[in-house]
Amino acid sequence: MNTNIPALRKKMKLSQEELALAVGTTRQTITSIEVGKYTASLPLAYKIAHYFELSIEEVFDFSDVTLPNENLK
């Protein structure tokens, strides 16, 4: 999953370590999320979005997520 975290960090002049400390995770996890290796859980995604004062959709790119078929709803 793609994210806007690197751009947002750059804008705020924030290191991975500082972001990790603020959202209660490790630098390695932030790196993995940024490169798309690891998908953050909903609570962690919420914490990251809240830290940047944005919505989850503004921080994480959900364009590759398949939505359920409307007919099956």
Place this chain on the structure above:
Amino acid sequence: MDEFKKKLKIRVSAIALFVIVYAVVNASVHIFGAERSSGLFSGIIDGFGGGMLTAMVLLCVAVSLRYNRAMKNDTELQKLYNAEHDERKLFIKQKCGGDIIVPLSIVIIAAATVAAYFNVTVFITLMCTAFFQLLTCCCLKLYYSRKY
């Protein structure tokens, strides 16, 4: 965070108790202990027990120093808390079976240490089993750490 600090204090106290008990038992064995039997396997078994305990004590001291440093610095404490509760680390640990393999291997090593005084073959078999389990767990951890 205060609760985590209390937890660390309890861990440090437990480590200190273990180190003191080890020192007392080790000193007692050297002062009052019976003469050791000779032979290759007896030497291996005696050396293994002593070596394992010494390694555990050294590890405990290193962990204790890390905890003490973290308790004096709020940032370090937060980092330690984050590292212990990091969802990715917990996920990798779960994936590589660390939750069950590590405690199981500790039990097997303890059983091997006891079995060593009765049968050398059982001791070697149990030790090989424990080390193979730990090796598999380490390999899987490395693989999943790179994957996620």
